[in-house]
Each structure stands twice: as C-alpha cells, then as structure tokens.
Amino acid sequence: MKTKLTKPEKQWILYDVGNSAFILLVSTIIPIYFNYLADLANVPSVTYLAYWGYAASISTLVVALFGPILGTMADSKNFKKPLFFASILIGSICCAILGFFSHWLIFLGIYIIAKIAYNASLIFYDSMLTDVSTPEHMDDVSSQGYAWGYIGSCVPFIIGLVLVLGYDSIGISFTTAMILTFLLIAIWGIALSLPLLRNYRQIHYVAENTHIVSNSFRRLGTTLKNISKEKHILWFLIAFFFYIDGVYTIIEMATAYGQALGLNSSGLLIALLVTQLVAFPCAIVFGRLAQRYPSRNLITVCIVAYLGISIFALQLDTQWEFWFLAVCVGMFQGGIQALSRSYFAKIIPPEKSGEYFGIMDICGKGASFLGTTLVSVVSQISGSINIGVGSISVVFVIGLICFLKASALASDAKSLTDISVSGNSLMGK
Numbered sequence: 001m002k003t004k005l006t007k008p009e010k011q012w013i014l015y016d017v018g019n020s021a022f023i024l025l026v027s028t029i030i031p032i033y034f035n036y037l038a039d040l041a042n043v044p045s046v047t048y049l050a051y052w053g054y055a056a057s058i059s060t061l062v063v064a065l066f067g068p069i070l071g072t073m074a075d076s077k078n079f080k081k082p083l084f085f086a087s088i089l090i091g092s093i094c095c096a097i098l099g100f101f102s103h104w105l106i107f108l109g110i111y112i113i114a115k116i117a118y119n120a121s122l123i124f125y126d127s128m129l130t131d132v133s134t135p136e137h138m139d140d141v142s143s144q145g146y147a148w149g150y151i152g153s154c155v156p157f158i159i160g161l162v163l164v165l166g167y168d169s170i171g172i173s174f175t176t177a178m179i180l181t182f183l184l185i186a187i188w189g190i191a192l193s194l195p196l197l198r199n200y201r202q203i204h205y206v207a208e209n210t211h212i213v214s215n216s217f218r219r220l221g222t223t224l225k226n227i228s229k230e231k232h233i234l235w236f237l238i239a240f241f242f243y244i245d246g247v248y249t250i251i252e253m254a255t256a257y258g259q260a261l262g263l264n265s266s267g268l269l270i271a272l273l274v275t276q277l278v279a280f281p282c283a284i285v286f287g288r289l290a291q292r293y294p295s296r297n298l299i300t301v302c303i304v305a306y307l308g309i310s311i312f313a314l315q316l317d318t319q320w321e322f323w324f325l326a327v328c329v330g331m332f333q334g335g336i337q338a339l340s341r342s343y344f345a346k347i348i349p350p351e352k353s354g355e356y357f358g359i360m361d362i363c364g365k366g367a368s369f370l371g372t373t374l375v376s377v378v379s380q381i382s383g384s385i386n387i388g389v390g391s392i393s394v395v396f397v398i399g400l401i402c403f404l405k406a407s408a409l410a411s412d413a414k415s416l417t418d419i420s421v422s423g424n425s426l427m428g429k
Contacts, residue, residue: 005144008132011195013145015125018192020149021156021185022095022118027251028272029160030098030111033178037104046379049388053376055108059115060372063123064362071123071358072223077205080354081197084124088193091117096186099179123361126341127353128196131203135346139295142342143287146334151280154273156188161269204350223355233347233356235406240340241363242370243303243399246310246392247336249371250329271323275330283334295339296407302336303403307396314390347410371395 005013031052038048074080094114101107133141160181163170167177227234289298309328316322348356371392379388 005141006132008199008201009137009141009144011199012125012128012132013141013148015193015196016145016149017152018189019118019121019125020146020153021188022091022114023149023251024153024157024272024276025095025160025181025185026115028157028269029164029178029181032164032269034104034107034111036174037102037107040102041104043104046383050376050380051108053372055112056115056372057376059112059119062112062116063119067120067123067361068355068358070120071127071354071356071361072352074124074127074354074358075204075206075352078202080124080128080202080205081200084121084128084200085193085197087117087121087124088190088197091115091121092186092190095189096183099175099182102175119361123358124354126345126360127357128200129341129345130350130353131201138342138345139290139339140287142345143283143290143334143338146338147280147283147287150276150283150330150334152192154276156184157273157276160184161273165266165269204353206351223352223359227359232406232409235402235409236344236347237360237363239399239402239406240344240360241399242395242402243306244336244340244363245371246306246395246399247333249375249392249395250306250309251333267319268322271319271326274323275326275333278327278330279334282331283338286335286339290339290342295343296403296410299336299339299343300400300403300407302332302339303396303400305332306336307393307400310390310393310396314386314393316386316389 034052035048038051043051070083074083091114094110094117098107098110098114101110129138129142163172163177163180164174167174170177172180227237286298286302305328309325309332312321312325312328316325344356344360345353374391374395375388377388378391382388
C-alpha cells in the first residue's frame, strides 16, 4: 500500500535531484566540450572516444579501490554525514573550476577528480536509504529519488543548454557559457544537499569510537570472507557488476558516441533531454509496480530491455535512431537503477549499509569500468565505433544469467527463513 513520504525521505530524494544534474552534465555537455577541446588539439575522433572511456574507467577504479573502506568507515557512529559532506564539497569545487581550463588533458584530469568525489558521495547517499526509510517503502522511495532526479536535473540543464547553444545571441563566448554552466551545476548540487546534511540522523551504525580506520579494514575483511556464505548477495553483486556496468556505459558514452558518428550536437542534447523527461514517469511507474510484483521480476525485464538496446546500437547511424534509442533508455533507466538500489538495501544488514554499498560500488555503481574499457578497446581494434558500442551486449547477457541465479538463491534463502520463523513460533520461542 502506498504511504505518504516522510520528511527524511523527501530530503533524501532532494539530493537525488541535486546529484542527477551532474550525471546529466557528464552524459551530455561535458563530452561535447571535451570534444571541442580535443578538436583544438587535433585529436582524432576514435582517440577522443577512447580517452573519454579511459577517463571514466580510471575514476571508477579509484572509487572501487577506496569506496569499500570509506563506506565501512561511514558505518561508524556519526561518520557518515561528514564523509558525505566532504565528497560533495570536493566534487562541487572541481565541477565549478572545469570551465577555466582549456587544455584537454588538464580538463580531463580535473573531470576525473570531480567524478571520483561524485561517485564517493553516492556510496554514502545510497547507504542512507536504510536510515531514512523502511524495507516496505524502499522500492517506492528509491524510485521517487531517481524520478525526481531526472525531472529536477532538467532545470539547470536547460539553462546550461540555452547558454551553450545560444551564447552568440546572448553576447558571450562559448568558453564563458561553459564556465557559467559548470558553476550552475556545482551550486545546484550543494544547495539541494543542504536539507539532508542539516537533518540527517544516522540510525544504524557500528558502535566504534577508536581506531576507526584499522577497525574498518578489519570489519571489511570479515565481511568479504563471510559474503561467500551469503550466496544470494554474492550472486547479486556479480550480476550487478555486469548489467549495471552496461547501463552506466550507455549513459556515460551516449553523447560521445553520437559525436564520434558525426551526428548533430543540438539534436543529441535535445534527445538526451527527452530521455530525462521519459525517465521521470517511468521510474515512478516501476516504483508502483514493485508494490504489486516482485522487484526481481522487474529488474529482469529491465536487463532484457537493455540487451535489446545495445544490440540495436550496432547499426545506429542516423539522428532518428539515436532519438529512438534515447526514448528506450529513458523507459528502463530509472527502473533498473532504483530497484537495484532498494533490492540490495533490503537484503543487507542495515547497520553495515555503508560497507555493503561500498562493496556494491566495486561492482559498477561508479559507472562502467568494464563497459567503457570494452567499448574503447574494441573501437580501436576494429576501427568501428558501432562495433565498439554494440560489444556491451555481452555484459548484459552475463548479468542476466547471474541475476537469475541470484533470484533463485534469494527465494531459497527466504523460504528457509520463513520455515525457521514458523518453527520457532510453534515451539513457543
């Protein structure tokens, strides 16, 4: 049954609106500006696409290495909020200064730092879901977060789009338009994080006040050893590693892909804006459907849909096909992200949410280490951008197989739990 959102849930959702603006920036305007800087340096299009993919892979690898430790530290009492704030601050500062650098390699380096900080903030943010909501309501709250994130992020994006596409009419330079856009996104992210930062309370935590760092390593080591016994969690993480990697690869490289194919920049940006508008109602619909159907079934549908999208990309070469692809992505993007987040939150210990979401981040939440590298390498080897992008269909196939295995194990685990509870009740325990 649908219930009214609580104040903590609304404030949690509001940060999704703030951070989604950066996601949209990364998947649209930043690649176009990077392409502009690369063109000034006479960098070939295939090389440009490869460097963009490598940058995404580097940022993901760094968070994969340090994310679990940071997440485990955040599980200590009163640590989650300060770490969350620090990551937001670093990411926003780097975003704000991006437009002041015109050398493509320096720009790429600052972008990597901004993306690392942004990805780190999501570890803490996602783990807060167990504190602000209940297991019965998590699917809907998570879906609402993505939904309002999609539609809310359109506000600074449209303003940035007007600046970038109409800088001549406004009477400013293209570089000035980019500086203003980056500043706007940075301010937007910080402003919408303030309600959550001000009122968030860490309900679930590990009560440790000394040796936080060393104990975090110890707890993480114990969890990594024990997780092999929790096979439904282990197989979900393996599945998530593959299928969400493909999802974030498509988000990360969509504009770069269209640019490399020579498609019109304005058309690409408007098509991706349509993706956000389509994703808004579709994410909410998936949240409502999760109240009637098992979320594992809905996640399976989304994986299959993305497999079809990646296969379609093999022959994409016209503007209308890119538009069609953008609409299809919008239909399933919010559902697969939101339901994966809430599904995982429900199967892990709430007091170790930061630790487990840090581990989850290794499996692709920071976006497309395997996918972006695969696209970059295959594109360079084959000399075909289409084949490079189409190659990510492989990760969706593997992800689907592993998720079906995880779902079966989760059902078995639930059955055993129900039997145990029933037996204890009969025995008067």
